[in-house]
Amino acid sequence: AFVENLLKHPTFTTNQYSTKFIDETPELFEFTKRRDRGTKVLTYIADITVNGHPEVQGRPMPSDDLKPARCPKLREITPPAGTRTLLDTKGPKAVADWMKAQDQLLFTDTTMRDGHQSLLATRMRSVDMIKVAPAYAANLSQLFSVECWGGATFDVAYRFLQECPWQRLRDIRAAMPNVLTQMLLRASNGVGYTNYPDNVVQEFVRQAADTGVDVFRVFDSLNWVENMRVAMDAVQENGKICEGTVCYTGDALDPNRSKYDIKYYVEMAKQMEAAGAHVLGIKDMAGLMKVPTAEVLFPALKDAVDIPVHFHTHDTSGAAIATVLAAARAGVDCVDAAMDAFSGNTSQPTIGSVLEALRYTDRESGLDIGAVREVSNYWEAVRGQYAAFESGLQAPASEVYLHEMPGGQFTNLKAQARSLGLEERWHEVAQAYSDVNMMFGDIVKVTPSSKVVGDMALMMVSQNLTRGQVEDPKIDVAFPDSVIDMMRGNLGQPPGGFPESIVKKVLKGDAPNIERPGKHLPPVDLEGVRSKAKEELGIELDNEDLNGYLMYPKVFSDYSARHKQYGPVRTLPTLTFFYGMEPGEEITAEIDPGKILEIRLQALGDTDENGEVKVFFELNGQPRTIRVPNRL
Ligand code: BTN
Ligand code: 3PY
Ligand code: ZN
Numbered sequence: 001a002f003v004e005n006l007l008k009h010p011t012f013t014t015n016q017y018s019t020k021f022i023d024e025t026p027e028l029f030e031f032t033k034r035r036d037r038g039t040k041v042l043t044y045i046a047d048i049t050v051n052g053h054p055e056v057q058g059r060p061m062p063s064d065d066l067k068p069a070r071c072p073k074l075r076e077i078t079p080p081a082g083t084r085t086l087l088d089t090k091g092p093k094a095v096a097d098w099m100k101a102q103d104q105l106l107f108t109d110t111t112m113r114d115g116h117q118s119l120l121a122t123r124m125r126s127v128d129m130i131k132v133a134p135a136y137a138a139n140l141s142q143l144f145s146v147e148c149w150g151g152a153t154f155d156v157a158y159r160f161l162q163e164c165p166w167q168r169l170r171d172i173r174a175a176m177p178n179v180l181t182q183m184l185l186r187a188s189n190g191v192g193y194t195n196y197p198d199n200v201v202q203e204f205v206r207q208a209a210d211t212g213v214d215v216f217r218v219f220d221s222l223n224w225v226e227n228m229r230v231a232m233d234a235v236q237e238n239g240k241i242c243e244g245t246v247c248y249t250g251d252a253l254d255p256n257r258s259k260y261d262i263k264y265y266v267e268m269a270k271q272m273e274a275a276g277a278h279v280l281g282i283k284d285m286a287g288l289m290k291v292p293t294a295e296v297l298f299p300a301l302k303d304a305v306d307i308p309v310h311f312h313t314h315d316t317s318g319a320a321i322a323t324v325l326a327a328a329r330a331g332v333d334c335v336d337a338a339m340d341a342f343s344g345n346t347s348q349p350t351i352g353s354v355l356e357a358l359r360y361t362d363r364e365s366g367l368d369i370g371a372v373r374e375v376s377n378y379w380e381a382v383r384g385q386y387a388a389f390e391s392g393l394q395a396p397a398s399e400v401y402l403h404e405m406p407g408g409q410f411t412n413l414k415a416q417a418r419s420l421g422l423e424e425r426w427h428e429v430a431q432a433y434s435d436v437n438m439m440f441g442d443i444v445k446v447t448p449s450s451k452v453v454g455d456m457a458l459m460m461v462s463q464n465l466t467r468g469q470v471e472d473p474k475i476d477v478a479f480p481d482s483v484i485d486m487m488r489g490n491l492g493q494p495p496g497g498f499p500e501s502i503v504k505k506v507l508k509g510d511a512p513n514i515e516r517p518g519k520h521l522p523p524v525d526l527e528g529v530r531s532k533a534k535e536e537l538g539i540e541l542d543n544e545d546l547n548g549y550l551m552y553p554k555v556f557s558d559y560s561a562r563h564k565q566y567g568p569v570r571t572l573p574t575l576t577f578f579y580g581m582e583p584g585e586e587i588t589a590e591i592d593p594g595k596i597l598e599i600r601l602q603a604l605g606d607t608d609e610n611g612e613v614k615v616f617f618e619l620n621g622q623p624r625t626i627r628v629p630n631r632l
Pocket of ligand 3: 114284
C-alpha cells in the first residue's frame with residue numbers, strides 16, 4: 001500500500017521528488033490509518049449485508065419507494081444572527097430578557113431529541129441530523145432553540161447506534177452556529193438512571209457546555225429542588241442558559257389530588273427563580289395538561305416569577321395543540337413543538353399547525369411556514385428509513401390520563417411488555433402503572449422514576465399481583481431492584497416523602513436515606529478513572545470519552561471495543577447501517593471533513609467450508625475483498 005500511495009502521489013508522478021520527499025510528505029504514512037478505517041467500515045457493511053443487523057430483525061422494512069432525503073435549499077449564504085448570537089454577545093440574562101420582550105410565541109423544535117425519542121425509540125442517527133442542520137441555520141434562524149441532545153439520546157447513541165454522542169453535538173453545533181442548541185439534563189442523574197457524585201455531574205455539564213450545549217433544561221424525576229442545585233449551579237458557572245424545570249403531573253384542578261395543585265407549581269417556580277434559573281421550564285412529559293388548567297396555571301406562573309416561561313408537552317391524548325394555544329393566550333413565552341413529520345401521538349404537537357393557528361394574531365411567529373414545511377418534508381423522508389422502529393400506535397388515547405406515562409416511556413414499556421408476552425394485557429399494565437403510582441404516594445413519573453414505576457407495574461401484571469397484595473404485610477413480595485433503590489432514597493425524595501408503610505415493606509424495616517443522595521457519594525477521582533479506563537480499553541480517553549465512561553462504564557466500553565473493530569460507521573447512510581448493501585449499489589461515507597469513501601458492493605461469494613463469505617467491494621475504485629463469518 002505504501003508503494004501504491006507513492007506511485008500515485010502527484011509529486012512523484014511528475015518527477016519532482018528528491019531524497020527528502022519521503023521525510024517531507026508524512027501523508028504517505030497515513031495509509032495505515034486510512035486503509036484501516038476503510039477496511040473496518042467495509043467489514044461492518046459486509047457483516048450486516050451477510051448477517052443482518054440484530055436491531056431490525058423481524059421488524060417492518062422501509063418501503064421500496066422511499067424518497068431521498070435532501071436538505072432544503074439554503075435561503076441565505078451566511079446564517080443570519082439568531083438566539084445563539086445573542087447568548088454569545090450578551091449572555092444568558094440578555095436572552096431571557098429578549099424572550100420576555102417578544103410578542104411572538106417562541107418555538108423550540110424537538111425533532112432531533114424528544115421527537116424521535118418518543119416516536120422511534122431514540123434511534124435517529126447523527127448523519128440525518130447533521131445534513132439538515134444548515135437549513136435550520138439559514139432558513140429557521142427565528143427558532144428559539146433546537147433540542148438535539150440529552151435525555152435518552154446519549155446512551156442510545158453509544159449503545160445501539162455505534163456512534164459518539166459528543167461528536168453529534170459538535171457537528172450539529174458547527175453546522176448550525178446561530179441558533180441555540182438545547183439539551184435535557186436529569187439533574188443529578190445526568191443523562192443516566194442513577195444519582196451520580198456531584199463532581200461527575202459538574203464535569204458533565206462543563207463538557208456539554210464546552211462541546212456545544214447552550215440551553216440546559218434541568219429537571220428532577222421527583223421534583224426535588226434540593227437535588228437540582230448542583231446541576232443548575234454548574235450550568236450558570238459555565239455561562240449557559242439554565243432552564244430550571246418543574247415537572248407537571250396529575251391534574252392541577254382535581255380537588256381530590258391536591259398535592260399537585262396550582263399553588264404547588266407556583267411555589268416550585270419561585271424556587272427555580274431563586275435558584276438562579278434564567279428560564280422557567282414546565283415539563284408536561286406525559287401530556288396531561290388540559291386547556292382549563294393551562295388557562296389558570298400560566299397566568300399564575302407569569303405573576304409569580306420574572307423569568308420567561310417555556311412549556312413542553314406531548315400529544316399522546318391528541319389534545320396538546322389546544323393546550324399549547326391556551327398557554328399562548330395565557331402569556332407563555334416559548335413552547336416546544338416538533339416538525340410535522342415527527343409530531344403528534346407520543347411526540348410533541350405539530351409545529352406547522354400551531355404556526356397556522358397563530359397567524360393573524362398578536363402571537364404570530366416570525367418563523368416562515370414555507371421553510372418549516374420544507375424542513376418537515378426532509379424529516380418525512382428520513383422517518384421512512386426508520387420503519388423498523390415505529391411503534392405502530394394507531395390513534396391518540398385518553399388512557400394517558402389514567403396511566404400518566406411519559407411520551408418517551410410509553411412505546412418502550414409497550415415493547416417491554418411485548419417481550420414479556422404481556423402485549424394482550426397492555427390495558428392491565430396501564431392500570432397497574434396507575435396503581436403503583438398511588439401506592440408510591442402519587443409521585444412525578446419521569447426518567448428515572450418512571451422506569452421504577454414501569455418495572456413494578458410489569459412485575460405485578462406478570463405475577464398477577466394486585467396493589468392490595470403488594471401492600472399486605474403478610475404477603476412476601478420480591479421487589480425489583482429499581483424499586484428497592486428508590487425506596488432507599490437513592491433518587492431523592494418526593495414531596496411529602498414515600499408512604500412509610502411501603503418503604504417499610506420494600507426495605508424490610510431498614511431505614512431509608514432521606515437526605516440528598518449526592519451528599520453521601522464521595523467525589524470520583526477523574527484522572528484515576530481515566531488511567532484505569534485507558535488500561536482496560538487500550539485507548540486514550542479524551543475528556544468527552546471520559547464523560548461517556550463516567551456516565552456509562554459498560555456501555556462506553558462495549559462501544560469502544562466495537563469501534564476498534566468497525567471504525568467510523570456513524571458516517572454510513574442509515575439504510576446501509578441497518579440493512580447493508582445490494583450488489584451493484586454505490587454509497588459514499590465522509591469519514592473526515594472532505595475525506596470521502598466511495599464504496600461499491602460488487603458481489604457476494606458463497607459460504608466456504610470455514611463458514612465464511614467473501615464480499616467483493618470497490619473502495620475508491622480499488623477492488624477489496626472482505627471475509628466475514630456467515631452466522632445465519
Ligand atoms: C448492538 O445491537 O449490539 C449494536 C449493533 C452492532 C452489532 C454489530 S453489527 C455487526 C455485527 N453483527 C452482529 O450481529 N453484531 C455486530
Ligand atoms: C428523558 O429524561 O429522557 C425524558 O424524555 C423525560 O421526559
Ligand atoms: Zn418530553
